[in-house]
Amino acid sequence: xxxxxxxxxxxxxxxxxxxxxxxxxxxxxxxxxxxxxxxxxxxxxxxxxxxxxxxxxxxxxxxxxxxxxxxxxxxxxxxxxxxxxxxxxxxxxxxxxxxxxxxxxxxxxxxxxxxxxxxxxxxxxxxxxxxxxxxxxxxxxxxxxxxxxxxxxxxxxxxxxxxxxxxxxxxxxxxxxxxxxx
Numbered sequence: 001x002x003x004x005x006x007x008x009x010x011x012x013x014x015x016x017x018x019x020x021x022x023x024x025x026x027x028x029x030x031x032x033x034x035x036x037x038x039x040x041x042x043x044x045x046x047x048x049x050x051x052x053x054x055x056x057x058x059x060x061x062x063x064x065x066x067x068x069x070x071x072x073x074x075x076x077x078x079x080x081x082x083x084x085x086x087x088x089x090x091x092x093x094x095x096x097x098x099x100x101x102x103x104x105x106x107x108x109x110x111x112x113x114x115x116x117x118x119x120x121x122x123x124x125x126x127x128x129x130x131x132x133x134x135x136x137x138x139x140x141x142x143x144x145x146x147x148x149x150x151x152x153x154x155x156x157x158x159x160x161x162x163x164x165x166x167x168x169x170x171x172x173x174x175x176x177x178x179x180x181x182x
Contacts, residue, residue: 022096022126024053031128034160043162047130054097054126062088062095073105081105096125100132112139130160137166146176 030050037043057063069084085102092098103118116139122132133156140149150173153166161167 022054022129024056027053027128031159034162037162040162040164043160047160047162051131054100054129057088057092057095057097059092062092062098066098066101069101069105073108078105078109094125096122096129099125100129100135103132103135107135107139112143115139128159130156130163133159134163134166137169141169141173146173149173150177 027050030046030053034043034046034050037046055063055066057066065084065088069081069088072078072081072084082102082105085098085105088095088098089102099118100122103115103122106112106115106118116136119132119136119139122129123136126132133152137149137152137156140146140152150170153170153173156163156166157170
């Protein structure tokens with residue numbers, strides 16, 4: 001009986017939509033500071049603050065599911081992680097980080113088309129999501145679409161100009177797409 005009650009309470013908690021934090025008023029200021037960051041350490045601190053806000057679902061149940069899904073990914077149990085991310089998205093389709101985490105999982109599984117679809121949803125909800133934009137660039141790179149990858153990487157740098165590896169890849173792809181200067 002206690003297990004049935006616990007399951008019912010979990011279901012009720014999941015039926016209440018979480019507060020999507022990509023609209024958090026603190027983000028604008030953090031992104032402005034990130035644009036003006038003077039060194040990699042300062043940028044890293046700001047990036048982490050942004051990620052923390054993105055991860056705040058507003059629902060303890062969804063936060064628990066996110067944590068458990070992350071543990072499942074780390075353990076290599078992708079099916080379990082996917083089920084949890086599917087549940088998160090079902091109950092809070094406006095929580096950008098749920099979509100982003102599932103996109104990352106799809107990427108790890110080699111399912112690039114589903115990853116791209118989830119990245120697009122993430123970017124609809126949070127257009128500045130530099131992690132999703134960088135991930136999109138990586139996928140398009142792997143799919144041999146240098147022009148598309150370059151566009152995605154440039155958008156990532158517009159949101160977070162401190163991403164050194166992305167900046168390096170933009171330089172490489174610019175030469176590849178535009179050719180070497182005369």
